[in-house]
Amino acid sequence: MDAITASARVAALSNAQIAELLTGAAESADGHRKRALQRAARAAFQWPEEAAAVVAEGRSLTELPQVGPWIATAIESLLADPPEHVEPPEIRRGFLALAEARATLAANPDALASLRSDLQMHTTYSDGRATLREMVRAAATRGYAHVAITDHSKGLPIANGMDEARLAEQARDIAALNEELASSGQRIRVLHAIEMNLSPSGDGDMDPAALASLDLVLGAFHSKLRVTEDQTERYLAALRNPDVQVLAHPRGRRYNVRLGLRADWPRVMRAAAESGKALEIDAHPDRQDLDVELLRVANEAGAFVSIGTDAHSVGELGSIELGLAAALRAEVPRARILNFMAAEELAAWVSDVRANG
Ligand SMILES: [Zn+2]
Ligand SMILES: [Zn+2]
Incomplete structure (x- = not known):
């Protein structure tokens, strides 16, 4: 040779x-x-x-x-x-490795620096390993303008999900933290959000009044994720849920563990686009959900996309690179990626979605 x-x-x-x-x-x-x-x-x-x-x-x-x-x-x-x-095999297919994600980011040199936020992460308020302040401090070093704190809701007791009282307590803590950040001259702000558990029929588990005061509501399926029948109706129901703006880790797949749900994706993506809601790229290395292939379908339908690391520790914030690289590979325009919006733009987007139901 x-x-x-x-x-x-x-x-x-x-x-x-x-x-x-x-x-x-x-x-x-x-x-x-x-x-x-x-x-x-x-x-x-x-x-x-x-x-x-x-x-x-x-x-x-x-x-x-x-x-x-x-x-x-x-x-x-x-x-x-x-x-x-x-x-x-399908259970290990469609996962980006960090080196190839970095090659994509290198070909789009300003993308990572232009990203203003990470829109899914957990703290010790639910099943995260770091406190609210530890997560925000670590996120600040990544140059974000804001981050969404998205602890689990009460329907997921295995993840120490919060009830309405605990959510209100977290709201006060986040408000105090935002004042501390402002008075110490730091740029980053904290959005109070939630990863609300959705039943397979698309219903949430929290009082809608408690959700209405949040900056962002993610909805996610955590049950019956191994069924093999078509789940299109489940997604359409979730997208009709008036309390939810982002459908988090839509398929529920995990590398080498679970394939995730099946659906008529073009139809689901069109429904998402019509509702004005966003589908998430959960950038956790074992999730990458949506992946590049489904992001292309979402992009074709014109749906919004939200990138979140789903970090449960400070170190996991780094997987934002995988999520952004997937969006770039699928050629999703920045105007349809929530993470490129300033906090005020994102707030306006959320109130538009809420007004549309
Ligand atoms: Zn969790
Ligand atoms: Zn989840």
Whole structure:
């Protein structure tokens, strides 16, 4: 094999493809090798650069997280002699790896810096690991103008969901925090929002009066996510719910765990566009829900899109890159991405949606 052929082949396997091949190799391995392959496969999605590029530069793959000498050799042989097709099963398909997301962001140099907000995150008010102030402080370092705090509602006790009294307590805490931020000259502001649990019939679990005073209401399904029948009616019902403006992690899929719900997506997206409501890109690495393929459908219908990291810890705020890269790949215009709106524009959008019911 001459040098040109070698480098062309080296460029051919992405980290996501390497992850898939390592997952396949893990299936026939035992003991510590199986676990090492599985760990490396999961880590590959978070490697900051393409393994192929590391090898092409003559560096060692052991620079990458979860890659020891044995795994490095395994990856080098995959890169040297890649299989013709790497086709993940549906349960692992359509997930961006960080390195490819960063390539997309590098091709759109002002996109990340122009992003004004992250519109889904959790705190110790529900099942987050960081306090409200810790999350906001970390979000501020990312340069956001505002963030939406979206703790869970009471219908999700497993996630320590809030009832109306706790939501009111959080409202007072957020108001006080916004005053602290303003008086200390900080730019970031906190939107009081919620991730309200929706029943499979599209109904919420909170008093509508309590929701009316919030800056933003996300609605999300957390039950009956493994049914295989068409769920179009569930989505249409959720979009008719007058208390909800954003449908969060619409499919409910999880990498290698759950496929997520099925629906007549063009019809759901058209209904979203007609209602003026937004569909979310939950940017959590294991969710990426919506993914690029469904975002193209949403984009064609003209629906609004909202990006949220669904961060349950400070470190997870970084996955905004995956969500933004997906929106860019699907060519969703900035005017239809809530995260590019200033706080006043977003507030006007929310009141328009509320006025439309
Ligand atoms: Zn949660
Ligand atoms: Zn959720």
